[in-house]
Amino acid sequence: MHDTPPLTLPHGAAPVAVHRPEGRGRAVVVCEHAAAAIPADLGDLGLTAADRLSHAVWDPGAGALAAALSARLDAPLVAGTVSRLVHDCNRPDGSAAACPERVERIAVPGNVGLTAAARSARAARVAAPFHAAVARTLDAAPADAALITVHSFTPVWNGTPRQTRLGLLHDTDARLARAMAATLRPRAELNRPYGPEDGVTHMLARHALPRSLRNVMIEVRSDLLVEPGQVAALADRLARALTAALSDTAAEAAR
Secondary structure: OOOOOOOEEOOOOOOEEEEOOOOOOOEEEEEOOOOOOEEHHHOOOOOOHHHOOOOOOOOOOHHHHHHHHHHHHOOOEEEEOOOOOOOOOOOOOOOHHHOOOEEOOEEOHHHOOOOHHHHHHHHHHHHHHHHHHHHHHHHHOOOOOEEEEEEEEOOEEOOEEOOOOEEEEOOOOOHHHHHHHHHOOOOOEEOOOOOHHHOOOHHHHHHHHHHOOOEEEEEEEHHHOOOHHHHHHHHHHHHHHHHHHHHHHHHHHHO
8 A cells, every 4th residue: 555644744844855966867856746744734725534645635656656766767856745735836836726626526625715825825835945946956967867757646537547557748848758658668658648738747847848858757547556566666667768768869869
């Protein structure tokens, strides 16, 4: 089973953590939705007990996979320490999508009726430190480093089972996603189970595209990340595919 994450952010704790900052691999790994914690002053956002550890709150297994990839690639990892329901760092600052009132069937009463000022305050509290940490980490990384973001998705959405197991998402720069897809077996799907038209590539567009960095968003169905052995095996596969894709795309750029 997935590990039970902390549910409350300690007083004064930062909304972001940087692991392996000394890593000198050719990547920076980011996991926006690694945590389920909510600051104590926000209570539980009105969530029911049954929904408190649901996919709406965090990406189960994504943090573990991101940490495993960070180790295999000798890459820094920037990970969120706050639930995405407080403010989703993969959505524009202060937007309605960053503090959703509902996710699929799950109501979030604590986000209902937030004013623009309240949304901006959430962004300043959570998103600003997170994005600053990403920017600092990219600044310190090798010039040819790639931005890799790691997520998981629920096996069933609005009652419909999802057949996708592994998705490689990209925005306007498809170099790394396509190179990885060419080597991964079993097959990975491009821009599935969703894509940039759904607003999910904000992190790539905000940090990778302006820097002309290669980038990819990895999406794994969460039932494939339940046991440590599953996480380790997938991290091995992805690290091999990433290493090959980074070499291939670097060679292509040099021609």
